[in-house]
Each structure stands twice: as structure tokens, then as C-alpha cells.
Amino acid sequence: MSITDIYKRQAAAALEERTKLVAELRSIEADQKLSSADKRERVERIDRDLIRLEAEARDAIERGEREAEVRALAEKAGGIVLPNSGAALPGESEEWRSLLPSGSDFRALVAESSPGSGGYAVPSKTADKYVEHLRAASVFLRVPGINVHRFDSGSFVLPNLTSSTTPGVVSEGAAIPEGTANFAGLTFTPIKYADLYRASNEVLDDAAFEMRNLISGVMVRNIATQVDRDAFQGTGTASLSGLTKAGMGTAVNLATGNTVVKWDHIIDGFSDIEAAGAVPGVIWASPDMGKALRKERENATTGGYLAGQVTDPVTKAGLGLPIYVSANLPTKTVIVADPTRIHIGVRSDVRVAVSEDFGFDKDLTAFRATYRVAGLAVDTASAVQVIKASAS
Structure with missing residues (x-):
């Protein structure tokens, strides 16, 4: 053979x-x-x-x-x-x-004391594993119910019913008045997130662990983190329009003195979402507000936890809703939302490609990761309540 x-x-x-x-x-x-x-x-x-x-x-x-x-x-x-x-x-x-x-x-010479020459990856003794902390899942996309639309064109439009006439009482034998429905379009145009790394073939061949997997994991993590950040904070200029951008949801700015989002504010947001005909399904919180919500107790610091007893999933849910904490949210921010009213388009999934032509004269291999995702859209602004605590 x-x-x-x-x-x-x-x-x-x-x-x-x-x-x-x-x-x-x-x-x-x-x-x-x-x-x-x-x-x-x-x-x-x-x-x-x-x-x-x-x-x-x-x-x-x-x-x-x-x-x-x-x-x-x-x-x-x-x-x-x-x-x-x-x-x-x-x-x-x-x-x-x-x-x-x-x-x-x-095999070119590797300077074991020089990190730039592969010293950390190819010393005399290195474990055959690397620390498995690279793949940071998206806190935004992890939530069940978010509408992910896959499409195969340059862009696509999702029809959106904006208003319709209210039916009335009609007398027996009378003509039924014709109703009207008004539509608008949610347009999704893809943008590309990309990451590029390169490594010498000596390091790739001689590393004590699977360097290719390491590089791929780093790129996937980087893209997932950036998409997550933009899904919450994106300005819509060369990025997604995040949920905290004006017009994407309903902004609730707490008055001076309310430096912490409390369950009373969550309940208000919960009720406002229900009033819009939507169903609350998730709580996203910045780390500082996640701590405050989970530790809020009856009778100040002497009663039970409002989110549940410590034997309950107090760190995971409140009001029957899952709590997701993300460092990609702005500080002092909590979002209560109906995820089924949130839409995101995907033109192509994350792709990792490898080329040996890049840096051919230097015997380098290039690794490239790309992800094409289309604009984030909310079909009912009142279904996303963005609660912001006061700075003072």
C-alpha cells in the first residue's frame, strides 16, 4: 500500500x-x-x-x-x-x-525560549492538551425562540403587518365594511465578520497539541463574541443593530436614585410585553444587574430570595423566565423580551478555510474564518423592554 x-x-x-x-x-x-x-x-x-x-x-x-x-x-x-x-x-x-x-x-530550527518562534508551543515538554475555554457560545443566539432566517440571495425582505382596521358590529342584512391591512418590510442585508491567523508549518507540525484545532477554536470564539456584542450593543453602522439601539426596543430609563434594576421593574416590563400581545420569554442581564437580581431578598437581607430558594434554580430563572448573563450587555442593563419577536438572518454559517498559498515564500499556512449574518430586527418594539438603571 x-x-x-x-x-x-x-x-x-x-x-x-x-x-x-x-x-x-x-x-x-x-x-x-x-x-x-x-x-x-x-x-x-x-x-x-x-x-x-x-x-x-x-x-x-x-x-x-x-x-x-x-x-x-x-x-x-x-x-x-x-x-x-x-x-x-x-x-x-x-x-x-x-x-x-x-x-x-x-524541520526548521525552533527557538524554544522565544514565543514568536513557537517556544510556547514546541518546548521540550508540553502537555498534549490545551485548556478548553476557547469556544464561547453566543448568549444571544442561545435563547430558544429567536427567529433565524436562512436565505440564499444578496438580501431579503420579511413582510411585516404594521396595522389593520378594527372590525365593528354589523346589523343584520347590512353590508360588511371592507377592512384594510398595512404592511411594511423588514430588510435583511448580510454583513461579514472575519478573522485571519497565520502560523509556520514548523509549529503546526511540531506542536505537542493539535494547533490547527486551537487556531480554529480561537477564530470561532472571536466571531461568536463579536456577534454577541453587536447583537446587544451594535449601532447598525458596519455592524448589526443591537437591541439597545434606539428604536429596536422600548427604552425604560430608571429615575435618579434607582441604581439597581429590581424585580418590580422586571414585572413592569413583563406586563408591558403582555399588553402588546406578546409573551415574555427571556431575561438578559449585564453581570452587575444579574448579581443584584439573583440576590434580591424579602425584607432587605433577612428574607428568602425573590427569584427562589437556594435549592431552586435561582441563578437560572425568575418569574418563570430563564436568566442569561452576558458581559456584552452595557452595564446596569436588563432586557426582558419575547424572543419570537426578534429576527436575524443568516446568509452563510461560520466557515473556516486553510490556505498554504498565503506566505508561500515563508512556508506559512493561513487560517481564515468568515460568518455572514444579516441585520437584526424586532417586529414589535414593545416586545423588547430595555431597562437601564440610573448612574446615580
Whole structure:
């Protein structure tokens, strides 16, 4: 069996395992017996494995292609070959290497004391894992009920009923007056979030852990964090229009002296959403207000927690609504909303691409992540109550 065949088998095995995980992911999403927390935990674990398997398959394919190219060049040069002096792949002991070896056969010097030269990634002893803290899930998109519209054009318009006439009482035999309905359009035009990293092939080959997965994880985390921040605070100029932007929701600015959002204010927002014919479904809070809400008690500091007893999910819910805390919200801010009245368009999911042409003369590999998401829109401003505590 040739070396290229071995690489093909490695790639096929990784892709086959990935297919099984995709099937498992679908079964988890369809399992009604699992709680949302269990589903989220399993989905996150499978996502990590999917990224790892994709990287393994991609690496095997790239190595196979490089090997085939080198052998083709060697044949043109007269077919001169040298014995393999490096570590052999399984079943490769009888193979011979071309006079022009593949990129993985070369190793430039790495200055172990210099971080810029890979010292942190390729010292004499490094653990075979990196700390798994890279994939920051979006607190905004994590909420069930938000309308995510996928489309395949330059932009798209979502019709929105803005008003209609009120039916009245009609006498027997009288003509029924014709009603009118007024529509407007919520226009979604995609914008692109992108991230780019590069690394030397020496570091990629010699790192004690899977550097490709690390870089991919960093880029996905960066994009998720930025989209999350813009979904709450975006100005609409070269970014999404965030929920705290004027006109996206109903702003409730507390009077001087009200430096903390309390449950009384949440209940007011809850009632205002119901009055608009919507159903409250989520509470988003900045970290400082999340702490205050969760610790608010009866009779000042002597009674029970208003959100529930400590044996209840006090840190997760209040008034029957899930509480999501995000550092991407402005300080002193709480949002109570009906998530079904919030819309976001997705033109293309996060894509991670790898190129060996970038920095070819320096033997560098480039990693690029892109995500095209269309403008955030709220079809009923009163369904999103943005409560802002006073600064003093």
C-alpha cells in the first residue's frame, strides 16, 4: 500500500466517524426526553469532536496531496529516491521517499525560549492538551425562540403587518365594511465578520497539541463574541443593530436614585410585553444587574430570595423566565423580551478555510474564518423592554 493510499484511508476514517457524530447530533436535538442543559452539554462535546475530525481529515488529505506532488516531481527528475529516514506511518516500513521530500520531512530550527518562534508551543515538554475555554457560545443566539432566517440571495425582505382596521358590529342584512391591512418590510442585508491567523508549518507540525484545532477554536470564539456584542450593543453602522439601539426596543430609563434594576421593574416590563400581545420569554442581564437580581431578598437581607430558594434554580430563572448573563450587555442593563419577536438572518454559517498559498515564500499556512449574518430586527418594539438603571 502506497503512502498516499494510507493518507486517503486516514481521511476516510475521520470523515466516517464525523458522519456518525452528525447522526448522533441530530438524534440528540430530536430527543424530547433530554433537558435543554443536557442537550447543550452533549452538543458542545460533539461540536468539539467534529472540529477535531474535520482537522484530521483535512490534514491527511493535504499530506497525501503533497506526497503525490513530490513523487510526480521526482519522476520528472528521473525517479531518484532515498530511503525513509524519518518515523514511518503504519505499513510504511517498506516505502521509499523521493529525493524531493514533502514539507513534513523538513524541520526548521525552533527557538524554544522565544514565543514568536513557537517556544510556547514546541518546548521540550508540553502537555498534549490545551485548556478548553476557547469556544464561547453566543448568549444571544442561545435563547430558544429567536427567529433565524436562512436565505440564499444578496438580501431579503420579511413582510411585516404594521396595522389593520378594527372590525365593528354589523346589523343584520347590512353590508360588511371592507377592512384594510398595512404592511411594511423588514430588510435583511448580510454583513461579514472575519478573522485571519497565520502560523509556520514548523509549529503546526511540531506542536505537542493539535494547533490547527486551537487556531480554529480561537477564530470561532472571536466571531461568536463579536456577534454577541453587536447583537446587544451594535449601532447598525458596519455592524448589526443591537437591541439597545434606539428604536429596536422600548427604552425604560430608571429615575435618579434607582441604581439597581429590581424585580418590580422586571414585572413592569413583563406586563408591558403582555399588553402588546406578546409573551415574555427571556431575561438578559449585564453581570452587575444579574448579581443584584439573583440576590434580591424579602425584607432587605433577612428574607428568602425573590427569584427562589437556594435549592431552586435561582441563578437560572425568575418569574418563570430563564436568566442569561452576558458581559456584552452595557452595564446596569436588563432586557426582558419575547424572543419570537426578534429576527436575524443568516446568509452563510461560520466557515473556516486553510490556505498554504498565503506566505508561500515563508512556508506559512493561513487560517481564515468568515460568518455572514444579516441585520437584526424586532417586529414589535414593545416586545423588547430595555431597562437601564440610573448612574446615580
